[in-house]
Amino acid sequence: MHILVTGGAGFIGSHLCDRLIERGHSVVAADNFHLGTRANVAHLANEPRFELVEMDVSDRPATNALFGRTPFDCVFHMAANSDIARSHADPSVDLNNTFLTTFSLLDAMRQHDCKKLVFASTSAVYGEAPGRIREDHGPLRPISHYGAGKLASEAFITSFGENYGIQCWITRFPNVIGDRATHGVIYDFVGKLVRDPSRLQVLGDGSQAKPYLFVSDLVAAILLAWDKSDEKVNVFNVGPSTTSTVRFIAEAVAKAFGSDPKVEFGQGNRGWIGDIPRFEYDTGRIEALGWRPNHTSDEAVLKTVDILVGAAIR
Numbered sequence: 123m124h125i126l127v128t129g130g131a132g133f134i135g136s137h138l139c140d141r142l143i144e145r146g147h148s149v150v151a152a153d154n155f156h157l158g159t160r161a162n163v164a165h166l167a168n169e170p171r172f173e174l175v176e177m178d179v180s181d182r183p184a185t186n187a188l189f190g191r192t193p194f195d196c197v198f199h200m201a202a203n204s205d206i207a208r209s210h211a212d213p214s215v216d217l218n219n220t221f222l223t224t225f226s227l228l229d230a231m232r233q234h235d236c237k238k239l240v241f242a243s244t245s246a247v248y249g250e251a252p253g254r255i256r257e258d259h260g261p262l263r264p265i266s267h268y269g270a271g272k273l274a275s276e277a278f279i280t281s282f283g284e285n286y287g288i289q290c291w292i293t294r295f296p297n298v299i300g301d302r303a304t305h306g307v308i309y310d311f312v313g314k315l316v317r318d319p320s321r322l323q324v325l326g327d328g329s330q331a332k333p334y335l336f337v338s339d340l341v342a343a344i345l346l347a348w349d350k351s352d353e354k355v356n357v358f359n360v361g362p363s364t365t366s367t368v369r370f371i372a373e374a375v376a377k378a379f380g381s382d383p384k385v386e387f388g389q390g391n392r393g394w395i396g397d398i399p400r401f402e403y404d405t406g407r408i409e410a411l412g413w414r415p416n417h418t419s420d421e422a423v424l425k426t427v428d429i430l431v432g433a434a435i436r
């Protein structure tokens with residue numbers, strides 16, 4: 123298949139490119155390098171079935187031209203704003219990078235008869251929902267612009283699906299961590315300690331508890347859903363059944379860094395406006411397809427801490 127991976131030079135997108143190439147597909151990765159890097163896909167540079175294109179996916183004429191050049195069979199849409207806290211100050215970041223990238227893609231798919239879309243959605247679409255959240259939870263009331271941009275994207279994906287016969291796989295995942303990370307709590311803590319090894323400032327009181335998913339487990343789930351589920355609209359929560367606290371993560375990073383920093387916690391149980399301090403997922407649907415993560419949330423955290431701290435102090 124000819125596959126387009128938007129955000130293909132990013133954290134998750136680059137891992138997806140690897141697995142899709144391994145499966146024998148031809149892959150074009152489109153990225154504007156907002157957070158993604160050439161280094162994330164440098165190992166694919168000599169791969170004849172891989173191409174990296176620098177472009178802004180929210181640019182409709184450019185995206186349309188890309189589809190005119192390559193007849194894609196399927197799109198994995200990973201491009202989005204990943205800095206949830208930043209869009210509080212500038213909501214247009216999520217309008218452009220989270221929502222308009224999706225609209226631009228859908229419009230190009232419509233015009234070029236591309237019928238399959240795999241979408242990276244998020245737990246943020248649920249807002250502050252109680253209990254173990256199922257895919258059919260509603261009403262959906264996101265509390266971050268990022269969650270709103272993803273929910274609006276999901277809505278346009280299903281309306282384009284109905285109007286133009288585009289089949290979709292929507293996977294909603296929590297915090298994803300691992301090698302090639304471009305952002306996130308562990309990445310932030312390591313960056314802070316590189317700048318000042320004597321102290322580690324934590325946003326919030328450290329009691330925030332969420333599931334953290336290792337990137338290889340996520341990519342396996344996305345591909346399994348794509349392989350095994352064949353409805354018009356396929357929606358899956360993906361995540362471990364366990365959670366980790368921010369306090370656990372801060373202490374793990376501080377210990378691995380080895381500089382015995384003073385860990386300073388903030389006030390309240392939110393890291394930023396729009397942060398959801400606690401949530402748990404029901405992942406029965408993806409598990410029914412045979413998926414199980416190879417890492418608990420704490421195991422994913424400790425493995426990522428090893429990787430990111432190792433890379434920082436090497």
Ligand SMILES: NC(=O)c1ccc[n+]([C@@H]2O[C@H](COP(=O)([O-])OP(=O)(O)OC[C@H]3O[C@@H](n4cnc5c(N)ncnc54)[C@H](O)[C@@H]3O)[C@@H](O)[C@H]2O)c1
Binds near residue numbers: 128131159203219
């Ligand atoms: N990492 C997580 O914890 C997490 C959780 C839930 C959902 N997601 C979603 O998964 C996808 C991948 O996230 P990630 O963690 O790999 O983040 P990432 O920032 O590393 O990847 C996103 C990529 O999209 C690119 N991009 C952003 N705007 C673009 C635009 N307008 N045109 C072209 N490229 C653009 C960035 O440069 C980056 O390479 C995103 O859609 C994100 O919202 C991530």
